[in-house]
Amino acid sequence: MVITVDIGNTNIVFGFFEKGMLLNTLRIVTDSGRTSDEYRLLLLQFIREEKLHGNVEDVVISSVVPSLTPVFRAVARKMAGRDAILINSELPIGIKFDVDEPRFVGADRICDIFEAHKLFPNENAVTVDFGTATTFSVITKDGRFVGGPITIGVLPASTELFRKTAQLPRIELVKPKSAIGRNTVEEMQSGVINGFGGLVDRLIELIEEELGEKVRVIGTGGISHIMEGVSKRIEIFDKLLTIKGLYSIYEYVKGK
Ligand SMILES: Nc1ncnc2c1ncn2[C@@H]1O[C@H](COP(=O)(O)OP(=O)(O)O)[C@@H](O)[C@H]1O
Numbered sequence: 283m284v285i286t287v288d289i290g291n292t293n294i295v296f297g298f299f300e301k302g303m304l305l306n307t308l309r310i311v312t313d314s315g316r317t318s319d320e321y322r323l324l325l326l327q328f329i330r331e332e333k334l335h336g337n338v339e340d341v342v343i344s345s346v347v348p349s350l351t352p353v354f355r356a357v358a359r360k361m362a363g364r365d366a367i368l369i370n371s372e373l374p375i376g377i378k379f380d381v382d383e384p385r386f387v388g389a390d391r392i393c394d395i396f397e398a399h400k401l402f403p404n405e406n407a408v409t410v411d412f413g414t415a416t417t418f419s420v421i422t423k424d425g426r427f428v429g430g431p432i433t434i435g436v437l438p439a440s441t442e443l444f445r446k447t448a449q450l451p452r453i454e455l456v457k458p459k460s461a462i463g464r465n466t467v468e469e470m471q472s473g474v475i476n477g478f479g480g481l482v483d484r485l486i487e488l489i490e491e492e493l494g495e496k497v498r499v500i501g502t503g504g505i506s507h508i509m510e511g512v513s514k515r516i517e518i519f520d521k522l523l524t525i526k527g528l529y530s531i532y533e534y535v536k537g538k
């Protein structure tokens with residue numbers, strides 16, 4: 283079995299792969315305070331409960347939380363008996379990082395674009411990752427990562443609205459029934475969700491203008507499902523894009 287680990291700022295998502303098949307996923311809250319032993323026990327318990335194959339061949343890690351990277355490297359060493367494969371811009375994955383500082387590109391973005399390029403090998407593609415941040419990553423048809431806008435996440439935006447005001451409530455992130463809204467909650471839901479839909483579509487339009495070419499758009503991340511039908515430009519939604527990209531990179535690097 284191969285375990286992929288996507289360490290985000292809010293959630294850590296594990297993928298459990300057997301012979302190239304994604305058997306199971308596990309999503310837990312990111313907690314920098316936990317030890318490698320705690321994370322290892324949690325994984326072992328999940329593997330036992332889900333009756334997965336206990337023999338861990340490799341662990342592949344994408345981390346955008348530097349303090350947790352050594353923690354999961356230790357987990358990997360104990361569980362697989364060897365060093366984890368870490369996603370970064372220096373891995374030979376056949377993608378050119380056409381940006382000022384390739385080493386600063388978030389590992390999750392590398393996974394996203396790798397999978398997007400696999401899905402649309404001869405087309406420009408943009409991944410929109412709705413996580414703690416909302417991240418756009420642009421991969422050209424000739425396999426160059428050329429950057430992409432980064433803005434606040436949908437949940438953090440709505441949480442800030444609630445935290446910084448006396449009268450606005452915490453809202454549930456659901457698709458708004460109306461654009462105008464008849465009460466505070468509906469009005470906030472429209473503002474946040476419809477607002478982000480418009481933000482996405484506008485940024486895609488600007489990206490296309492700058493590239494001078496059309497792009498395919500794929501949505502991913504914890505709350506991406508809410509944007510279905512709200513953004514007119516996102517054509518595929520795949521919450522597991524990052525996890526799949528992690529495994530695809532692993533296969534590519536291993537030459538399988
Ligand atoms: N399965 C889910 N259903 C609904 N919301 C989710 C789900 N998973 C995560 N979320 C929410 O989506 C947000 C972003 O999650 P995620 O993409 O995992 O962020 P990050 O990659 O930054 O850790 C979080 O606020 C989380 O609470």
Ligand SMILES: CC(C)(COP(=O)(O)O)[C@@H](O)C(=O)NCCC(=O)O
Nearest residue numbers: 290291346386387388413414415417
């Ligand atoms: C932009 C991010 C914070 C997104 O992280 P997430 O919302 O998935 O937790 C992460 O990809 C990151 O730390 N990137 C480094 C800067 C860059 O990619 O250019």
Ligand SMILES: [K+]
Nearest residue numbers: 290390411413
């Ligand atoms: K993510």
